[in-house]
Amino acid sequence: MSPQRDELPNLELTEDDIAFRDEARAWLAANVPAEPLPSMDTADGFRAHQEWEARLAAARWSVVSWPQEYGGRGASMVQWVLFEEEYYRAGAPGRVSQNGIFLLSPTIYEFGTKEQQDRWLPSMATGEVIWAQAWSEPESGSDLASLRSTATRDDSRGGWVLNGQKTWSSRASYAHRGFGLFRSDPDSTRHHGLTYLTFPLDADGLLVRPIAQLDGEAGFAELFFDDVFVPDADVLGEPGQGWAVAMSTTGSERGLSLRSPGRFCAAADRLTALWRSHGAPTAFRDRVVDAWLGAEAYRLYTWGTVTGLVTGRSIGFASSANKVFWSELDVALHETALDLQGPEGERFSPWTDGYLFSLSGPIYAGTNEIQRNIVAERILGLPREPRGAGA
Amino acid sequence: MRFELTDEQRGFAASLTDLMRSADAVGAARAWAAGDKDPGTRLWSRLAEQGVTALVLPEDQGGLGGTLVDLVVAFEVLGHGLAVGPWIESAALLPHADGAMITAAVPPLAPYAVDADVATLASGTAGQTLASIDTTRTLVAVAGPDEIPADAVDRAVLAASAELLGAGERLLSDTVAYVKQRRQFGREIGSYQAVKHQLADVRIALDFARPLVLGAALGDVPVSAAKVMAGDAARRSARTALQLHGAIGYTRELDLGLWINRVRALVGAWGSADHHRGVLAELLREA
Numbered sequence: 001m002s003p004q005r006d007e008l009p010n011l012e013l014t015e016d017d018i019a020f021r022d023e024a025r026a027w028l029a030a031n032v033p034a035e036p037l038p039s040m041d042t043a044d045g046f047r048a049h050q051e052w053e054a055r056l057a058a059a060r061w062s063v064v065s066w067p068q069e070y071g072g073r074g075a076s077m078v079q080w081v082l083f084e085e086e087y088y089r090a091g092a093p094g095r096v097s098q099n100g101i102f103l104l105s106p107t108i109y110e111f112g113t114k115e116q117q118d119r120w121l122p123s124m125a126t127g128e129v130i131w132a133q134a135w136s137e138p139e140s141g142s143d144l145a146s147l148r149s150t151a152t153r154d155d156s157r158g159g160w161v162l163n164g165q166k167t168w169s170s171r172a173s174y175a176h177r178g179f180g181l182f183r184s185d186p187d188s189t190r191h192h193g194l195t196y197l198t199f200p201l202d203a204d205g206l207l208v209r210p211i212a213q214l215d216g217e218a219g220f221a222e223l224f225f226d227d228v229f230v231p232d233a234d235v236l237g238e239p240g241q242g243w244a245v246a247m248s249t250t251g252s253e254r255g256l257s258l259r260s261p262g263r264f265c266a267a268a269d270r271l272t273a274l275w276r277s278h279g280a281p282t283a284f285r286d287r288v289v290d291a292w293l294g295a296e297a298y299r300l301y302t303w304g305t306v307t308g309l310v311t312g313r314s315i316g317f318a319s320s321a322n323k324v325f326w327s328e329l330d331v332a333l334h335e336t337a338l339d340l341q342g343p344e345g346e347r348f349s350p351w352t353d354g355y356l357f358s359l360s361g362p363i364y365a366g367t368n369e370i371q372r373n374i375v376a377e378r379i380l381g382l383p384r385e386p387r388g389a390g391a
Numbered sequence: 392m393r394f395e396l397t398d399e400q401r402g403f404a405a406s407l408t409d410l411m412r413s414a415d416a417v418g419a420a421r422a423w424a425a426g427d428k429d430p431g432t433r434l435w436s437r438l439a440e441q442g443v444t445a446l447v448l449p450e451d452q453g454g455l456g457g458t459l460v461d462l463v464v465a466f467e468v469l470g471h472g473l474a475v476g477p478w479i480e481s482a483a484l485l486p487h488a489d490g491a492m493i494t495a496a497v498p499p500l501a502p503y504a505v506d507a508d509v510a511t512l513a514s515g516t517a518g519q520t521l522a523s524i525d526t527t528r529t530l531v532a533v534a535g536p537d538e539i540p541a542d543a544v545d546r547a548v549l550a551a552s553a554e555l556l557g558a559g560e561r562l563l564s565d566t567v568a569y570v571k572q573r574r575q576f577g578r579e580i581g582s583y584q585a586v587k588h589q590l591a592d593v594r595i596a597l598d599f600a601r602p603l604v605l606g607a608a609l610g611d612v613p614v615s616a617a618k619v620m621a622g623d624a625a626r627r628s629a630r631t632a633l634q635l636h637g638a639i640g641y642t643r644e645l646d647l648g649l650w651i652n653r654v655r656a657l658v659g660a661w662g663s664a665d666h667h668r669g670v671l672a673e674l675l676r677e678a
Contacts, residue, residue, distance in 0.1 A: 272675045280676045289668045292675060293603070293620055296612055300602035304394035311395055321595045369584075375594050376587035380567050383582040 013078070020075065021082045027059055028090035036350055040096040041217035046130075046174040049096035053127025063101060063125045070117070071125030081260065081306055088262030099171055100124045100131030104179050107196070111237035111245050120198075132172035132201065134180030134223055135246075138165060142370045144181070145191040145243070149225060151182035159231040160184065160197060160239075165224055170364075172221035173210040175201055181242045194242035198234045205229075215356040261299040264329060267354065268295035271337050274351075278340055287336040294329040301325075320366075320374040327361030327368060334358045394605055400464045403441075407465060410437055411472035417646050423475040424526035428509050431475040432492075438474065439490030444482045447546065453488035459608035462546065463553040470557025470657075473649055475527045477506045479661070483550035484543050485513055496533035497544055500662045507531035525656035527649065544661075545614045551661040552604050552617040556597065558650050558657070559625035562632040563593050565647060570635055580635070589631045596624035613674065615667035622658045629654040 013021070037052060038045035056062040057071055065080045066072025075083065095101065105124060108117055123129040140147040149164025162182055172178060177200050185193025201208055205228040210218035237245035268291050275281070275288045301322070305315060334355035338345035345351070362368040376382045396404075414437060419430035439445075447462050448454020455461075462483060469478050477494040485493050492510035496503055504510075505528050507517050515536035523530050567590060570581035580586050600620040607617035629651045633640045640647050658664065 272678060276676065276678075280672075285672045286668050288675065289619075289671045292671065293616055294599075296606070296616060297599040297603050297620060300394070300606040300611065301599055304602050304605075307394050318598070321591075321598050324591070324595055325599055369588070372588045372591035373584065375591035376581075380563075380587075380590055380594055382567065382571065382587055382590065383579050385582050385584055385587070386578075 013082075017076075017079055017082060020073075020079050021086060024061065024064075024083050024086045025090070027061060028086055028092055031055060031059070032090045032092045036091075037093045039215070039217050039353070040094060040171075041173070041213065041215070041219035043174060046096060049093060050127045050130065052093050053095065053097055057126040062097070062127065063105075066105070066121070066125065070121040077306055077309055081302065084260030085262035085265070088260060088266040091266065096171065097124060097127050097130055099133045099175075100129075103133055104131050107236060107245060107248070110248060111196075115233070116236070129177055130171060130175040131198075132169050132175035132178045132221070134166040134169045134172065134178045136166065136168045138167050141168075142367050144246075147181060147183065147194070149180075149182050150186065151184040151195050151197060151230070152186075153184070154229065157229060157231070159229055160195065160235070162197065162199065162225040162228040162230060165222065167220075167222045168211075168364075169221050169223055170219060172201060172208055172223060173218040177201060178223065179236070181246055184239055184242070191243035193240055194246075195239045196236040196242040196245040197230050198236060199228060199230050203228050203230075213356070214359060215353065261295070261302045264295040264298050264326060264333070267330070267333050268292045271333055271340075274337055274340060281340070284336065284340050287332070287339075291329070291333040291336055294325075294332070298326055298329060317374055317378040320371040321379065323365060324362075324368045324371045324375070327358075330358040330361050331355075394602065396460070396464065400461060403461070404464050404468050407438065407441060407443070407468040408472065410434075410441065411468065411474065416472045416474060417649065420473050420475045420527045420649060432509070434474070435476045435492060436490065438469075443469075443478070444486060444490050444493075445488045446482060446486065448486040448488060454486060459546065459549060459610075460605065462550055463604055463608045466550045466553035467557035467560070470554035470559075470653075471561045473527070473558075473561075473646075473653065475506075477504075477510045479547050479550045479554070480505065480513075481510070484539065484547040494531075495539065496531075496536045497539050497547070498536065500544065500666070501547070501660055502532075503530035504533050504536075505530060505660075507533070513537075523656055525649075525652040527653070528656055548614040548618050548661045548667075549604070549607055551657050552607070552614065552621040555618075555621040555625040555654060555657050556600060556604055558654050559593070559597050559600075559621070559628035562625075562628040562647070562650050562654070563590065563597065565650075566590065566593075566628075566632040566635050586635060589635065593624070593628045593631050596627050600624035613671065615662070615670040618662055618667045619664050619671070622664050625654045626658055 033052065037048045040046050040049040053062055060071060060073055063070070063072045064075040064083050067074050101124060105121065108120055124131065135144060137147045137149060149162065149166060151160040151162055154161050166180055169178065177198060179198045181194045182197055183193060184195035199206065205226040207224040209222045209224065211220040211222060213219040271288060271291050275284055305318065309315060334351060337351045338355055373385065377384055411434070414434045416434060419434050423431040442455050443465055445454040446457040446465055447459065450456035465482070476492055480494045481492055484495060484497070487493065493513050494504045494507050494510040495513040496515060503521065504512055504517065508520060508529050508531065512533065515533040518532035518534055521530040521532065570586055571579055573580050603612055603620045604617040606612045607614045632647060633651055636647060639645055
């Protein structure tokens with residue numbers, strides 16, 4: 001071997017990338033609200049966030065990786081990560097539309113008809129229609145294949161009749177439309193015979209009951225379906241193929257699996273500043289350093305993933321390792337900030353708000369226990385744990 | 392953001408891996424610990440012929456002019472295969488073209504010269520010989536060592552980090568293989584969630600230490616970041632490996648302990664986690 005400098009195929013930024021990043025940075029600096037918006041899980045905060053999303057969309061920053069015709073910029077993955085880094089560095093608000101943009105839209109792009117794409121994507125991009133996910137049921141959380149809510153065929157009306165109950169439905173208290181899986185073949189078990197349906201949250205027969213979260217706000221809701229009719233036009237993908245439709249995009253590169261490092265880098269910077277403002281106490285030295293290290297590791301890991309994706313590799317099951325890492329980092333980072341403040345840390349602040357939010361990370365999007373099983377079985381190749389009856 | 396190794400780097404790693412396997416590096420390490428340095432010295436020469444000691448030496452000094460990423464690639468293999476001899480000193484701290492075994496003490500980070508009983512001491516006077524927890528390393532006290540430039544010391548810290556990463560990977564893969572065949576209560580122990588989750592955590596720790604080691608090689612983060620994260624990940628891998636092997640892992644007859652003790656030695660050498668966290672804290676304090 002004759003190694004030479006600069007031999008590593010660098011994923012260097014192009015002039016376009018740099019211009020894109022600079023434009024985003026300038027726009028965000030001029031437009032990010034000076035004061036944090038109220039929680040999006042309150043009625044006022046929800047509206048304030050919708051207004052922010054509309055402003056983002058008007059400048060075409062709300063869905064940069066989408067095609068132009070649906071409000072995006074056709075940005076590359078590299079540019080998408082650059083934008084996310086700028087977004088969080090600028091301290092911009094969390095996205096009330098995230099369930100639609102990150103969880104649903106990849107599925108609409110892959111399985112939706114042109115008519116569905118035209119009907120749903122533009123209003124998602126502007127934040128006019130906010131989507132809520134309705135996966136979990138009272139007896140079906142991480143074991144999603146055990147869900148029991150039903151969709152019954154109604155040929156006379158050309159659609160499906162939904163019955164049953166969904167729970168832990170994020171944003172559903174204020175959102176406009178929902179999406180989820182329903183059992184459309186009563187004789188089916190597990191992941192067979194499921195259909196992916198979308199529905200308006202103010203549909204006849206649909207009761208939305210808000211559930212207060214740890215922070216007291218109605219971020220969740222329960223949904224009770226009592227003969228709710230959904231026309232065929234609102235079915236996503238083939239009836240009975242709901243599992244494949246849902247799973248094909250859960251590991252989506254642009255979805256939650258590739259959680260932007262910007263958020264954690266920005267939080268680590270704020271933590272470091274907080275530590276300095278308290279006189280950089282030695283007792284917190286290691287925890288502050290570890291939070292910074294975690295954020296740096298996550299940033300570099302993400303760029304490694306992006307490099308791999310750009311050079312044609314798929315993200316695979318690494319998204320599970322990723323999820324455990326960032327969710328635990330987020331909790332540690334916020335706990336350190338609160339501990340550093342001593343008794344003052346009890347007072348409600350952006351830190352307590354962020355802390356409560358971080359506590360949900362190891363639970364949602366597949367608990368960390370499930371993610372560790374996936375890492376062990378799919379990456380390390382360990383034998384599957386015996387599952388219950390019907391497995 | 393430049394984390395794809397070249398085909399050439401992968402090929403280099405594969406050739407070093409093959410060489411160590413065919414030369415029975417572990418057998419050489421056991422002989423080395425027992426006082427027979429011949430197999431280890433022969434392996435050293437063969438690795439040196441591949442250019443390992445000259446890897447990051449500039450071409451105008453007869454070296455290969457490799458990057459720090461090349462260095463990291465090589466040391467991960469050395470850690471994975473349990474190479475014996477003062478490699479960090481000879482290939483990272485004081486790289487040279489003739490393949491000689493060179494060692495040095497760099498107090499306070501590396502207060503003893505490793506293997507000065509067989510290697511040439513670069514500076515100072517050799518004193519008392521001391522035992523290491525890693526029986527494949529001999530520690531020699533040194534009086535009056537010269538000051539070594541900071542960039543050379545940084546290279547040594549980076550090499551130690553990469554070696555830890557390699558050792559951590561080896562401990563993980565050996566443990567994964569073990570829990571797939573060891574049975575208790577009628578099933579492979581690797582099918583139990585309590586075992587799976589520990590190994591998943593090791594996989595995650597190593598996955599997130601690697602970008603910091605590469606990042607340090609690329610100059611994106613201080614080498615201290617690499618040493619802390621690689622050391623923590625390797626330590627977790629070692630502890631988990633021993634725990635999941637149970638009593639057999641605690642014996643000398645199994646090779647596992649050689650890596651466990653190597654990890655412990657390298658976690659302390661070239662700056663402890665506490666030292667390097669202190670370095671990073673100073674940077675954050677001034678930021």
